[in-house]
Amino acid sequence: MNQWVSRQQVAAEFLGTFTLVFCGTGAVVIDAVTHGAVTHVGIALTFGLVIASLIYAFGHVSGAHFNPAVTIGMCIAKRFSGANVVFYLLSQIAGALAGSVLLRVLFSNEACLGATLPLGGNELQSFVLEAVLTFILMLVILCVTSGPKEVGIMAGLAIGGIIGLEALFAGPISGASMNPARSLAPALVSGNLTSLWVYLTAPVLGALLAVPAARLTSA
Secondary structure: OOOOOOHHHHHHHHHHHHHHHHHHHHHHHHHHHOOOOOHHHHHHHHHHHHHHHHHHHHHHHHOOOOOHHHHHHHHHOOOOOHHHHHHHHHHHHHHHHHHHHHHHHHOOOOOOOOOOOOOOOOHHHHHHHHHHHHHHHHHHHHHHOOOOOOOHHHHHHHHHHHHHHHHHHHHHHHOOOOOHHHHHHHHHHHOOOOOHHHHHHHHHHHHHHHHHHHHHHOO
């Protein structure tokens, strides 16, 4: 593992997170402005497919985190250098902001820009959901990217699949963010900071809890 992050890694995390936010929250925005043309299922598939594609595009460059909670989890799991965490987080946040700004330019009348909000319950319910969803996501990531059962080329499908699955069943309640950068950017650009604390803290907690859980199953 290199001591310092490379410009290629920074660029990959920026471009990957930009694409994730532009396509994922873009699906939410377009569904709103077209009065449901994309559908909830379409939104969930968009998030899952874009992540799977980005893992194949950039996984060999940066590890394809595109998510501050994943970067922090990887660091705690000792699979990523702590010296590079800040560079990854800044790249991810910058990429997410760029994606939301472009959506604001394209869809200036859309108020929330796909921001994640508690939709079917209270903040505590969404907090628990987001923590558990990210726990499952991080557990899958840790299990399919190393060890004797490494799935190699199938990792993108496994990770994209679990994101799509979780968005399908939990999206109508918590928004199924699982990603602080994905929630922060549309909240800042739209000016809607309602319940943002849930989506900044719960995914990190879930990712941290997944690290010891993954160790329990490792050979």
